[in-house]
Amino acid sequence: MNEEKEEVRLPVKFIVNKDKTKVLFAEAGHDFTDALLSFLVLPLGTIMKILKKHKAPVIGSLSTLYNGLVNLDTFHFSTEDAKNLLLNPKSLDAGEHPRFDRAFTKARACFIIGDDLKVMRSVEGSIMSTLNRLGVAMTEMDEAETWNLKFGYKEMMALLRMMFVSRKPLTALLCGHKSTRGARQANPVVNKIGKRALLMNPKKMNLKVMMQKSTNKLLFAQAHGNFVSFLFGLLSIPLGRVEWYLHSSTGVTATDNLHSSIMDSLYGYDVMTAEAKDLLFKPPLFDDASCNEIDAQFGCCNDYLALTFDRSKSRCHVRGPGMYMVSDDLRVTPLSVSAGVSVINEMKVDLSDVEEVELQVGLEEGLRILKAALTSSMALTDGLIKPMLKNKNQPKQENIID
Template sequence: MSHAGKDIKFSLKVMVNKKKGKVLFAEVDSSFADVLLSFLTLPLGTIVRILKKHYGDDAPAFGSLSTLYNGLANLDSDHFWTEGAKSILLHPRSSSDAECKKLGLDISDSPPFEYFVCSKECYKLRLRSISMFYDITGKCNSCKGNLIKEVVDNNDAQIVACEDGVFTKTTVSFLITDDLHIMPNAGLSQIVSVLGITDMDEAETILITFGFPNVMDLLKASLTSPTPLSDLIFKKTTKMSSTKRIYEDGTSSISNSKTMNLKLMVQKSTNKLLYAEAEEDFVEFLFSFLIIPLGGVVSLLSRNSNLKPIDSLYKSAADLIHDKYFKNPDAKNRLIKPSIPHGYLSENHILPLTKECLLLAPYNIFSCGWRSSTRFPNGQGSYLKGPRTYKIADDLTVTPFCIISILSGLKDQKIPVSDVKEVMLQIGLKEALSILKASLTSTTALSDALLSQVVKEPSKREV
């Protein structure tokens, strides 16, 4: 984002109990509520990247997603069909990017927009690129010049803060709880019935100024603490409770026949997962986590992501904020039913994700054609070349399979080959959702999602 955008400040009235070091609630305007709700539009890979960019070496670990992202970044480019394919995974775009650039403060640091413009610079034709694997061919309708792709910086003068709100209407003020429930400021009854606050004897109001660093701190705290506002204002650290169990969801009943093979290498004497082996289809599935917006993740996991503040934000958008307070129905849907940009989903995706429709009508009037993009020269398909085998660590770090490296690792850990067993699993939708959920909070995502069921189910084939 621009330096000017980073200078934006928000004023919050916060009701606190200083003796307990606790935020009771905060009163904010719609512009700050929009920034907070925009967290739901951030792809998981974007969150990892902007936290790393802002905090540097002090960036917090975001479950197993940080190591998944770093493993992807360290893979040689010859594993991918093109450099552009790898770049999309490292710099995923949100389908709400255009709207978020109108926020009072946009933290997404998204890639520049791309437009198709006339090569003769008549500028009478300027169309946004809305597909990652198609380019437009044809001529400018005005001067018949060829159409070329132009990258437009995010600081383009045409991108300005939206005066009538981005997600919510500007006439509304909101209350925010410590765990990031957001609701319209509609009266005293909310204090008792919704917030559960009946005793205000020890409560007092303080004024807080929130700028770019504070919003980044709030994003970080919302991923690591059940009480992010209290942590920020009282400068304390509260850890999210962790659960070491099988991650199961009600969504497992969704019909999806696609499955992938995964080979788990487990130490016999301890039942500890050592690593997993998989081909490019499973690795692409893991990399697909990085393109999913937070709101889409909570939706996939039936509003139970184990990230309590993020679940609260989602519930707020879905239930607590009435439709009349949103700018329009599309604004609400972008938060609770976000789609994936056109061209991002590979042929190996397994999760029930919705992709943006490719609207051809605006281009047809200019008699434009299509050609395969330089990012995906073969059209929509795969990110990774194959066939190829990969090693996947418990924290989802992906590396090329190398038997010499694996044997050396076992030797360093003093684990004899005779103490290693091979367990074959079929990964379907239920297992896929379990791995996704575990990846949000755990640095042992594969063990937490899969290993317990392997131990309980001796029918799985062991070698």
């Protein structure tokens, strides 16, 4: 939706508890629900651009990754257009605004939306079972109020912002209550994607990290262009596809619920077509400059996720053979001896207490970095260092190479 065009405002009914401190649920038609679902087709870079424009708080390590991309001189990119394509990734919706006119659900369908963005048909089974699925007690319905509101561009962007910072985005938006981000407990990523995928894609990238010996604290990573291209390429992935990679378990509760609702409550109940389901559950990649890079790393191979990092099959966005410094929160800057020493000094670490550790980044590690970037300002520590330290004393498993 373009702000210069005539404003489209979508009606939504919010049921709020009597104390006006909590949104119990919302009732909406297909138009508002479609606008909400359209967030899933937006690339992460587009979302970061929108959130930055609307002065949203820092989102995990994605905000600093995006800002590093903005600030990195075009000299470091493979072509003049490479940086611009990363900053403005193509998607199912042209432009940076969710399209309010895109139909994912069938006309005249009605929906219930939970405070945590679980979406379901208006009544599933019975009123009692519907409220139970929403986590709403019958006593909370006593003297509950109904707020009839209309959502336009401004309100939808505020909701997008709240999705990433609150477990209860509707309450946070309408009642002004802050809520910490909640992460659902999940099995390790390797168990989600399957060990067969790892065996089918044994190739990995080398990464050298600088660590404090006495504390095992990550100081920064020294990376070649292929690893930096991988990081920047993450910004081209649509949110729904990220959810698909991580099986609706990114740790961002509201987006996890929105994505899982497609299969749990919407598709198969005559409110969403198979085509719409496919577009939302696993949105396609449209940016040619990123498709080779991302699908070579997170593509499909016999229905298993693949991660090759094979330079003969992928295209690097970033020019080589220069080296780059990657901070724990994924800020990318050119690497030099003076810059590295300066960072170590700023952290008040003695050079004698610094060691270089070589790591390999493959499918499992790549997905861990992606997941950590959504919720943590220490994406490299959480995605690489902690798993490495945890498994340090365990026997290493050899990769099987064809």
